[in-house]
Amino acid sequence: MIFADDMDVSVLYKSAALDLGIQWVGWAAAVVFSTEKFxxxxxxxxxxxxxxxxxxxxxGHFTRQKVQTTLVLIWALRLGSYLFLRVLREGKDTRFDEAKRNPAHFLVFWTLQAVWVFITLLPTLILNAKSRDRSLGFQDYLGWSIWAVGILLEAVADYQKSDFKADPENSGKFIQSGLWSISQHPNYLGEISLWLGLYITAAGVLSGWEHISIVSPMFVAFLLLKVSGVPLLDELGxxxxxNNPGYLAYRERTAVLVPYVW
Structure with a gap:
């Protein structure tokens, strides 16, 4: 593979190594303490x-790089704190009930998380490794606007669901109000959208093989829709x-992801 002469490829190597190292250390700690909470x-x-x-x-520290990086930091802070507080409040993450009893199986989850992080972040990693820049333009603002819509969707959907579950009167019920009335998974729609937006912005300065980073939003969509998101929640639901006719009717009339489309 031929690398562009304006990109420091060592940034990708170091990022991949650090990513995997963090997840494996996290796995070791999780096994020792028999917890999935972090x-x-x-x-x-x-x-x-x-x-x-x-x-x-x-x-490079170009404006595009700094804005892109800041958006990733905002997303990570919001989602990370939300998920951590949620698991503390609920006491456990049911996804790992079986896996955490088997260290080898649990390692698979942590390793997959390393792959998820690297692939999803790839457009931003390549962008930040670039030593040349160009003026900001329509494509940049379009990408960042899509990111803004995506994180707003995700944040509002998460808030609505948390607020719904916090009400004792809703115990044992499923949410079908707010954004959840028009999409069964509005938070996932937001997640896919925001990573698509970040790729669109980064793509404005990418060349040749670097456009392989379009795999980022595609990978997020695949995992959420076919692997770890929708299938697991549908099975749990x-x-x-x-046996609840209301739930079956909700699934029948409500878009899986994109409101009024699919």
Whole structure:
């Protein structure tokens, strides 16, 4: 593979090594203490750390790089704190009930998180490794606008769900109000959108093979829609409310992801 002469490829190597190292150390600690409570926090912290360090390692410090990095930090702080507080409040993360009893199985989850972090962050890592820049333009503002819409969707959806679950009268019920009335997974729509926005902005200065980083939003969408997001929640939902005609009607009339489309 031929690398562009305006990109420091060592930024990618160092980021990948640090990413994997953090997740494996996290796995070791999680096994020792038999807990999954800091899994998401470790992932979010790794996003933030790699975004910041890649900016320092790249050395360009252009406006586009600094804005892009700041947006990743904002996202990581918001989502990381939300997920960590949620698992503390609920006492556990049911995704790992079986895995945390088997260290080898648990290692798979932590390793997959390392892969998730690196691939998702790839457009920003490549952008921060660039030593040449160009003036900001429409594509940059378009990408950042999509990011803004995405993080707003995600934050509002998370707030609405937390507020719903905090009400004792909603115990045992499923949410179908607010954004959740028009999409079964509005938080996932926001997550996919914001990473798409960051790729669009980064793509304005990418060349050749670097556009492989479009895999970032595609990978996020694949995992959320086909692997760890929608399938798991759908399975859990059917176990809880599969005999509830109201829940089945909600699934039938409400878009899975994009309101009024699909």
């Amino acid at each position: 899994f998401d926090l470790a992932g979010s912290a790794t996003y933030a750390l790699l975004a910041y360090l890649s900016l320092q390692w790249g050395g 059917m176990k809880r409310w599969g």
